[in-house]
Amino acid sequence: PKDDIALIGLLSIPLQIIIPVLITKYTAGPKPMNVYLKSIPYRLLIGIVIATIVYLTPYFIDQNGKVSMFYYIIVLSSFLLHQLTMYSMFVAVMAFFARISDPLFGGTNMTLLNTLTNLGGAWANTAALWMTDFLTYKQCSNNENNICSTETEINACQASDGKCEITIDGFYLETVLCTIFGIMWYQYFSKKIRILQSKDLKNWHVDAKKYSKL
DSSP states (O other), X not given: OHHHHHHHHHHTHHHHHHHHHHHHHHHSXXXXXXXXXXHXXXXXXXXXXXXXXXXXXXXXXXTTSOBOHHHHHHHHHHHHHHHHHHHHHHHHHHHHHHHHSOGGGTHHHHHHHHHHHHHHHHHHHHHHHHHHHHTOEEEETTBTTOOOOXXXXXXXXXXXXXXXXXXXXXXXXXXXXXXXXXHHHHHHHHHHHHHHHHSOGGGTSOOHHHHHTO
């Protein structure tokens, strides 16, 4: 199954090439971030769908360990939809940066904006992985007072022929919390983003004449 899941990633490569071409006409105008904002609700919804698929995965595996073909179709479809929203947002941001970048500095301005964007995405992914483990709660199967939160408690549980069982899976809890946060973020920052993209280009560019007198 791991090999089959990995194959899904390869199938997304053509989509990664096609998406920028398809949405170029929507991001080439004065308001490219409209595509970004329209993609956010769908991306939040897909996050819930994927979490649901993960939860239902055991039901698609028979007694012989074989996975239903219908499951692969569902996974592939959800993955492609996720890629569609993700790359739509990415292309929209790049189009916005290309529009507001000061031509006086060439590609330096664009590179700076891209670097800040990449840093923002990198730490969020790392934090999300860490939070999954942090939000996961366990309990020893033969000792309800042992929550298996430390190495000592885990060893004590195993020494008593017990097993640390998950009582609350951090993945699902984090999915709910991140979805709520995403909705709140969208409600607040969507207006800010629309204001930013409606500003005149001169507000983004350096006034060379002004600073040459300093």
